[in-house]
Amino acid sequence: xxxxxxxxxxxxxxxxxxxxxxxxxxxxxxxxxxxxxxxxxxxxxxxxxxxxxxxxxxxxxxxxxxxxxxxxxxxxxxxxxxxxxxxxxxxxxxxxxxxxxxxxxxxxxxxxxxxxxxxxxxxxxxxxxxxxxxxxxxxxxxxxxxxxxxxxxxxxxxxxxxxxxxxxxxxxxxxxxxxxxxxxxxxxxxxxxxxxxxxxxxxxxxxxxxxxxxxxxxxxxxxxxxxxxxxxxxxxxxxxxxxxxxxxxxxxxxxxxxxxxxxxxxxxxxxxxxxxxxxxxxxxxxxxxxxxxxxxxxxxxxxxxxxxxxxxxxxxxxxxxxxxxxxxxx
Amino acid sequence: xxxxxxxxxxxxxxxxxxxxxxxxxxxxxxxxxxxxxxxxxxxxxxxxxxxxxxxxxxxxxxxxxxxxxxxxxxxxxxxxxxxxxxxxxxxxxxxxxxxxxxxxxxxxxxxxxxxxxxxxxxxxxxxxxxxxxxxxxxxxxxxxxxxxxxxxxxxxxxxxxxxxxxxxxxxxxxxxxxxxxxxxxxxxxxxxxxxxxxxxxxxxxxxxxxxxxxxxxxxxxxxxxxxxx
Numbered sequence: 001x002x003x004x005x006x007x008x009x010x011x012x013x014x015x016x017x018x019x020x021x022x023x024x025x026x027x028x029x030x031x032x033x034x035x036x037x038x039x040x041x042x043x044x045x046x047x048x049x050x051x052x053x054x055x056x057x058x059x060x061x062x063x064x065x066x067x068x069x070x071x072x073x074x075x076x077x078x079x080x081x082x083x084x085x086x087x088x089x090x091x092x093x094x095x096x097x098x099x100x101x102x103x104x105x106x107x108x109x110x111x112x113x114x115x116x117x118x119x120x121x122x123x124x125x126x127x128x129x130x131x132x133x134x135x136x137x138x139x140x141x142x143x144x145x146x147x148x149x150x151x152x153x154x155x156x157x158x159x160x161x162x163x164x165x166x167x168x169x170x171x172x173x174x175x176x177x178x179x180x181x182x183x184x185x186x187x188x189x190x191x192x193x194x195x196x197x198x199x200x201x202x203x204x205x206x207x208x209x210x211x212x213x214x215x216x217x218x219x220x221x222x223x224x225x226x227x228x229x230x231x232x233x234x235x236x237x238x239x240x241x242x243x244x245x246x247x248x249x250x251x252x253x254x255x256x257x258x259x260x261x262x263x264x265x266x267x268x269x270x271x272x273x274x275x276x277x278x279x280x281x282x283x284x285x286x287x288x289x290x291x292x293x294x295x296x297x298x299x300x301x302x303x304x305x306x307x308x309x310x311x312x313x314x315x316x317x318x319x320x321x322x323x324x325x326x327x328x329x330x
Numbered sequence: 331x332x333x334x335x336x337x338x339x340x341x342x343x344x345x346x347x348x349x350x351x352x353x354x355x356x357x358x359x360x361x362x363x364x365x366x367x368x369x370x371x372x373x374x375x376x377x378x379x380x381x382x383x384x385x386x387x388x389x390x391x392x393x394x395x396x397x398x399x400x401x402x403x404x405x406x407x408x409x410x411x412x413x414x415x416x417x418x419x420x421x422x423x424x425x426x427x428x429x430x431x432x433x434x435x436x437x438x439x440x441x442x443x444x445x446x447x448x449x450x451x452x453x454x455x456x457x458x459x460x461x462x463x464x465x466x467x468x469x470x471x472x473x474x475x476x477x478x479x480x481x482x483x484x485x486x487x488x489x490x491x492x493x494x495x496x497x498x499x500x501x502x503x504x505x506x507x508x509x510x511x512x513x514x515x516x517x518x519x520x521x522x523x524x525x526x527x528x529x530x531x532x533x534x535x536x537x538x539x540x541x542x543x544x545x546x547x548x549x550x551x552x553x554x555x556x557x558x559x
Contacts, residue, residue, distance in 0.1 A: 015511050257510045258547040264511055301453060304433075305547075312546035316345065 005240070005247035006263065012251065013260025019271035020059070020243055020263070027060040027137075034066075034139045038092050041084040041140065046073045048141030048148065049089055052103070056135030057211065058241040061274035066093045067103040069128060071141075073148040075110045082106055084140070102127055109148035113155035116173065123180065130177040133238060134215045150235065157231055166223045166327045167230060174219060175328075178212035189287070198285025198296055205303025206269045213310045214242025217249040220323040246310075253317035262309025265302045272298060342518065342535055343556060345546070347404060349376025351517070351553045354527065360386065362393035366400065372556070374401040376515075376549035378436070383413040387424050394431045404549045406434040406456070406486075406515060411441050422447045429454040434514055436486050439467035445479035456484040456514045459505055461491035463525050468495055470508045477512065484514035487545065489538050490521045490553070502541050516545045519553040529557040 003011070010017055031051070038049060048071045054064040070089060072082060079086070086104060090096070095104065102124055112129040115121045129152055138145035156170035185204055189197055218237040222230045237245055243263060250259025272278045272295075281295040290296045314324050342348070350372040352358075352365040359365075362379075369377045377400075381387050387410060407428050410421070425435050434456040442448060448455055457476055460467035467473060468491075477483060487509075492502035506513070519527040520534045530538075530552075542550065 013510065014507065255546065257506065257513075257544040260511060261513065261547055309547040311346070316546040 005244040005251060009247040009251055009256065009259050009263060012256040015260045015264050017243075017263055017267040019267045019274065023054075023059045023061055023270055023274075024241070027055060027058040030060050031055065031137060031139060034093065038084075038089070038140045041088050041092065043141050044083045045141075046144050047071070047082060047084070048073070048138045048145035049084065050132065050136050050138050050145055052131040052136050054135075054207075055137050056131070056241070057207070057243070059207070059243070059270055061270060062276065063273065063279045066095045068093060068095065068139075069103060069131075070106045071132070071145060071148050072106060072108045073144045073151070074108065076108045079106055102131075107132075109151050112148075113152045116155060116169070123184070126173070126177060126180060130174070130215075134174075134211055135242065153231070153234060153238070157227065157234075160227045160230070164224060164226055166220055166323065167234075168327070170234075171216070171219045171327055174212070174215040177215075178208070181208055181212075194286040194288070196283060197287050198282040198290055198293065199279065201287075201290070202269075202282050202296065202299035202303070205299060206266060206306055209303070209306060209310065210246065210266055211242050213314075214245040216328070217313075217320075218245055220320065220327060221249065221252070223323050223327070249320075250313060253313055253320060255313055255317050258309050258312050262306055262313075265305035265309070269299065269302045269306075272302075342530060342542075342550070345542070345550050347373060347375035347549045349373045349378060349402070349404065349406075349549050349551050350555075351378040351380050351408065351551050353378070353380030353382055353408060354552075354554050360389055362390060363398070366398070370401060372552065376404040376406075376551065377402045378406040378408050378515075378551045379432075380408040382408060382411055384410040384416055384421070385413055386410070387421075387428075391424065391427060394428060404434075404515070405432050406436055406549075406551065407432045408436045409438075411438040414441065418443055418447050422450060426450055434484065434486070438464075439473065439476040440464050442476070445476065448480055449482075452482045453484065455480060455482070456486045458486040458488050458517065459491050461488070461521070461525050462494040469501065470504050473505070473509065477509070483512070485509040485512035486515055486517060487513055488517035488553075489541060490517070490519045490527065490534070493534070493538070494521050494525060499537060499541060502538075506541060506544055510544070513545060513548055515549040515551055516542065517553050518542070518550050527553040529554045531557065 006017060006020060049068060050071050051066060051068050053067045054060045068089060070082060070086060086106065090104060107128045111125055112132065115125055132149060132152060157167055160167060185200060188200065218234060222233060225233055247259060247263060278295050281293060285293055285296055313320060315321050350369040352369055355365050355368050358368060379390060381390050409425055429435050429451055432454065435451055435454050436456045436458050438460060439457045440460055457473065459473060467476065487505060489502055492505055493499065495501050518530055520529065520531045522528050
């Protein structure tokens, strides 16, 4: 099998990303187990069950949740007409829905694809669309999932008029999603009175930032392509886990050492996240007591390195800075 | 157009973040507010507060204890490399106090007598490669010994020090190959024949740039003022 971009970067920079590689293996084993269990459910041809978050990023660790949605490839229909049901899937996966009602729900590809922007594109619709595009894996109804995924991507690209250039609608939505996450972080802080502040802050500095960059870079890299080439390029690139997308961007930019340090810092964070005591320490932290926490200091340190590496890639390599200037600000 | 852009990008001062070492501001030595003010003029993003002599440590401690509002995103402190009289464990205790306000504490590996005393500095400790005037901490083998004893320590790549030992820059490349995953920041300057840091010359900038381009994600600290343009 051809080595992944992450493996090729590891070779180029003389580093091993052992925690990320272990997380990929854990993800693969977990997906296999869940796919084997969930096949007992009957599924309609236009329905899929999709895992998101660390499953989509192939970064499953011991503390990862089974965040899922039931995805209907098409228009809305009553919940009782969708097979499998939320209850059936929740029972098989042994999970509860998320607090914001984002997970453990039915999503309709027509809403995700056709409601881009304006009032109907609420926070949940935007988040589901981005999670689907950037960090998702089907465990049931793979074909239906693929069709819905491509339909959502097409939703961004089909009105393209220019012969070449980065797809601005998708670019703007990816940037909007990242900024929404950042603003919602503050909103959750107020709503939950600081509960869970430490772990959310740590993930914002690391996993969320990696996901944003892993969406932004492929879209910027579309700039020299024709609309037909863009579709094929994004279908290929966005199906990779974000760490592969980023590793590929570092490789393409010739920034092997910088890529090694950036992915190395993230690898270290994933290794720490696999430790229950590290997670518990961060989960217990509030903004007020974070400064005294060694665990938070570690997350802060690693987050800083990740950001420095990503900024160097975007602003100091040969090909990307003109694209950032052309597309990423206005 | 593209060649102009490339040339601009390659200029030292185009890097972000760049920062000043207060070590070259000799006229202001001991006056920390004035040293910081001058460093900010070069860059408010990164700085190295230099206490090359042990006698300067207390002054910096007092300055930082007052919790001055500093703008820097990256703050390094260069630990003493001369005038050492303090017991090593007392020095480390002082550095630990300073480390609470710093991202990095830079030490010359040849000045460390008992590495175990420095283990407490963990990731904050950064070891710098030495110049041709030193007999330890200069090459891959010597530094590897130091890093083996201090496994969490980062690497401060002093490109001019490496040049002093091998003007072909072969050693510099070897050091980066060996310790690139530990790299935390870079010291940039040229060296006088007496191995004193002097402003980076145009020739050295051209010679150093291929290696500096392997260090785009870390601060570059100028150990001498930028040359007049």
